[in-house]
Amino acid sequence: MDRFFRLTELGTTPRTEAMAGLTTFLTMAYIIVVNPQILAAAGIPPGAAFVATCLAAAIGSALMGVLANYPIALAPGMGLNAYFAFSVVGGMGVPWQVALGAVFMSGLLFFAVSLGGLREWLINGIPLSLKLGIAAGIGFFLGLIGLKNLGLVVAHPATLVGMGDVVSAPVLLGAAGFVLIAALAARRVPGAIVTGIVATALAGVPFGLTHFDGIVAMPPSLAPTFLAMDVAGAVTLGIAAIVFTFFLVDLLDNAGTLIATTHRAGLMRPDGSVPRLGRALVADSGGAMIGAVLGTSTTVSYIESAAGIQAGGRSGLTALTVAFLFLLCLFLAPLAVAIPSFATAPALIYVACLMAQALKSLNWGDETDYVPAILGALAMPFTFSIATGIGIAFLAHAAIKTLAGRAAEVQGAVWLLAGLSALKFALQ
Structure with missing residues (x-):
């Protein structure tokens, strides 16, 4: 084990790696509750979605640990699951089986790109400002969903959105849960999000808002979602834009997470490159494809892995520990499906x-940098579409740079993505 994971070389021990894995798991375990609820909005049975979430996280994390030897855990990604459920299935009317096929195809495309030089060209060609804007925009999108699930934001015929019943029990309990999560996180308490979700759900019991039917049980059946993806439907012309959006967000999300976590762990090379990047992206793309086969939205690397790195995790043994803990969670289905939406809404808002x-890392002294990024970030929640926000950001970046007399600063990758976005808008 020491030789395979290079523990001595990395200055770590099995005990340290195990504790780091536990820390990472506690910071991201909320996904086993939140993801099935979001996918249920797309019509996917919550029980099967729960099993698919746990298995996708376990397999993806194990792949990262074994193939790339990184202390980075994987699970179905926040933001991409919302895009899957609310934009693709809910907004466009795409059947969830076809949407899963699109997730699989995007993972296959990601895998193909990871094997060649196109990967580096795309990642390096997208300016940092747009990467930052996309990350923030997905956060705003999640925040809007969280506020809606909480009941604090409701539809309004005159102003589009308005304030809900702020003195209702779900809103008050959810607001208290958000404050608890933020306060625990400020105190650096591991598992702050999970603690907040569970505490909020328990607080709903006296009001008859939360109903528990046990904690431990055999896992629900995976049959409703296993191999239910419709790949044939996903390769039609009308789904191409969806596949591309899944692919692009997956690429940007994983690239950003890998850069941030390897830098924090001291694993990045002096020139800023990430060692074993190809293996890591193969693990990511493999996790995405396997997740689609199981029945969940795109599996990605989790930035919460930084918590385990802070606790001393330096090798793939940390990721394998996370994988083992997600497998144990398969037997906690009654607890997961009993958590009401007002208890998970605070987690969405906090993640947002x-x-x-x-946004704090944007170059606020250059309008050609920050304006397209902010425009894309604002477009995501207000159009209720991550894909639309990304397309607007690329088009605005290319247009503003060009009219400002700085067209030479627009990378080829941006021109390509802007052109594809324009085509998407023209055909929709």
């Missing part, structure tokens, strides 16, 4: 706050 931090 975390993702919005990306």
Whole structure:
């Protein structure tokens, strides 16, 4: 084990790696509750979605640990699951089976790109400002969904959105849960999000808002979603834009997470490159394809892995520990499916706050940089479409740079993505 994971070389021990894995797991375990609820909005049975979430996280994390030897865990991604359920299935009317086929095809495309030089060209060609804007925009999108699930934001015929019943029990309990999560996180308490979700759900019991039917049981059946993906439907012309969006967000999300976590762990090379990047992206793309086969939205690397790295995790043994813990969670289905939406809404809002931090790194002295990024970030929640926000950001970046007399600064990758976005808007 020491030789395979290079523990001595990396200055770590099995005990340290195990504790780091536990820390990472506690910071991201909320996904086993939140993901099935979001996918249920797309019509996917919550029980099967729960099993698919746990298995996709376990397999994806194990792939990352074994193939790339990185202390990075994987699970179905926040933001992509919302795009899957609310934009693709809910907004466009695509059957969830076809949407799963699109996830599989995007993972296959990601895998193909990971094997060649196109990967580096795309990642390096997208300016940092747009990467930051996309990250923040997905956060705003999640925040809007969280506020809606909480009941704080409701539809309004005159102003589009309005304030809900702020003195209702679900809103008050959810607001208290958000404050608890933020306060625990400020105190650096591991598992702050999970603690907040569980505490909020328990607080709903006296009000008859939460109903528990046990904690431990055999896992639900995976049959409703296993191999239910419709790949044939996903390769039609009308789904091409969806496949591309899944692919692009997956690529940007994983690239950003790998760069951030390897830098924090001291694993990045002096020139800023990421060692074993190809293996890591193969693990990511493999996780995405396997997740689609199981029945969940795109599996990605989790930035919460930074918590385990902070606890000393340096090798793939940390990721394998996370994988083992997700397998144990398969037997906690009654607890997961009993958590009401007002208890998970605070987690969505808090994750939105975390993702919005990306905006602080924008170059606020250059309008050609920050304006397209902010425009794309604003477009995501207000059009209720991550794909639309991304397309607007690329088009605005290319147009503003060109009219400002700085067209030479627009990379080839941006021109390509802007052109594809324009084609998508023209055909929709």
